[in-house]
Amino acid sequence: MKLILLAAFIAAGCGIGVAQSMTPMRGKISSFGDTFTVRVFPYNPYPHKIRMAVKAYDQDFRPIEAHVFPAETMVGSKTSRSVLVSVGFNNNKVRRVRICAESIPFPGRGTNIKAQVCGRFIAYRID
Amino acid sequence: MKYIYSCVFLLLGTTASLGAQSDLPFRANLEESCTIEIRSDGVLVRDGLDVLDSEAAGGNSGAATVYTTGAGFQASLKAPEAFSRAPNGTGAVTFMTTYSSTGATSTAKVPGSTITPLGVGASNLSVDLRAVADNAIFQKGAYEAFVTVTCE
Numbered sequence: 001m002k003l004i005l006l007a008a009f010i011a012a013g014c015g016i017g018v019a020q021s022m023t024p025m026r027g028k029i030s031s032f033g034d035t036f037t038v039r040v041f042p043y044n045p046y047p048h049k050i051r052m053a054v055k056a057y058d059q060d061f062r063p064i065e066a067h068v069f070p071a072e073t074m075v076g077s078k079t080s081r082s083v084l085v086s087v088g089f090n091n092n093k094v095r096r097v098r099i100c101a102e103s104i105p106f107p108g109r110g111t112n113i114k115a116q117v118c119g120r121f122i123a124y125r126i127d
Numbered sequence: 128m129k130y131i132y133s134c135v136f137l138l139l140g141t142t143a144s145l146g147a148q149s150d151l152p153f154r155a156n157l158e159e160s161c162t163i164e165i166r167s168d169g170v171l172v173r174d175g176l177d178v179l180d181s182e183a184a185g186g187n188s189g190a191a192t193v194y195t196t197g198a199g200f201q202a203s204l205k206a207p208e209a210f211s212r213a214p215n216g217t218g219a220v221t222f223m224t225t226y227s228s229t230g231a232t233s234t235a236k237v238p239g240s241t242i243t244p245l246g247v248g249a250s251n252l253s254v255d256l257r258a259v260a261d262n263a264i265f266q267k268g269a270y271e272a273f274v275t276v277t278c279e
Contacts, residue, residue: 021162025200025279045162098279103165105273112271113189113254115163116205118279 020044020052020075022101022117029123035067036123037086042101044075051075051104054083057118059096066097072104087123095123159197161245161278166190169256169274176264180257189254191276195231195245202232204239204254205275214268219261224274226254245278252276 021043029036042052051074056066067086075081085099100118169189174180181188193202206222224239231248239254256274258265 021160021194023158023160025159025161025197043160043162045164100277100279102275103163105165112168112273113165113191114273114275115165115191116275116277117161117163118277120279 020050020101020103020115020117022099022119023080025117025119027119027121029121030126031089031123032126034125035086035088036095036125037084038099038121040083040085040099040101040119041080042073042075042083042117043080044077047077049074049076052081053102053104054085055100055102056085056087057098057100059098061098064097089123089125093125093127095125097121097123157196159199160195161200162194163276163278164192164194165276166192169254171256171258171270171272173265174257177260178257179265179270181255182257189256189274191252191254192230193232193245193250193252193276193278195247195250195278198247200245200278201242202228202245202250202252203242203277205277206239206256207272207274210258210270210272212269212271214266214270216266217260217270218263221259221261222272223257223259224255225257226252228252239274 023041027038029038044050053072054068056064058064069084073081087097089095098118098120100116103115105112105114167190169181170187171179171181172183172186174183180186204224204226206224210217225236226239227236228234228250230251231246232243232250234243254274
C-alpha cells in the first residue's frame, strides 16, 4: 500500500511539470476592419493534459484588450487547440502585438516556474 | 519442348528487366516554434531572517529546457510581483531572478530581465529566485511564487 501511495505521489509530482509550444510564432496580418484576428495553435507535447491561457500584449509587454476564444483551455496530450485572438487597431494603421500561450501551473509549494511562449505579430490596417 | 522452356525463361527475364522503379517522396515543412519544458520546480530556503533564496544551502534552482526549431528566438524571465501563497501578515517583498544556460545556448548567470538570444536546439536554463522582505522577517508557513520563463 505504501508503495502505491509513493507511486501516486511521484506520478502527481511528474504531472506538475508543464511545457507548451505555439505556432505560428511570427506573422503579418492585413485587415480592412477596425480589428484584426490571429489564429494560433498552442500545443501540448506532454503525455498528460495541461491548462493553458492565451493572452495578448503590446510590443512593450503591457497587457492589451483582446477578444480571445477560448481564453483558457485544457489541452490534451500531444494535441493542439485552435485559439482565435481579435485585437483592435486603436485608431492606428499599424499595430505590433505579442500573443502568448501561458501555462497555468498546479498549485504547489516553493518556487514554481511558469512557461510563456509568445509569438510576435504585426498588423496593417488597409483603408 | 526445349523451345517452350527457352521462351518461358526469356519471358521471365524480360519481365524482371522491365520492373519499374519509382521514388516515393516524403516531405515536411516545419514551422519555426519554441517549446518550453519545465523540468523541475525550485526550492526556496531561508537565508537569514528576511531572505528566502533558492541558491542558499538546501535550496534548489528551478530547471527549464527551451527547444527552438529556428533562429531569432530569445529568452528572459519575469520575477513574481508577490507571493501567490504566503502566511497572513507577510508584507511587501522584493524579488530578484537570475538564470544561466547550457546546451544550444551558453550563458553565465545573468539577471532574469536579460534577454538572451537562443541557439537552435535545446537550451537548458537554471533559474534562481531570491525574495527579500522589506523591513520584516519571514514568518513560518508555506510560501509560493512563480517565475515566468518567456520565449519569444
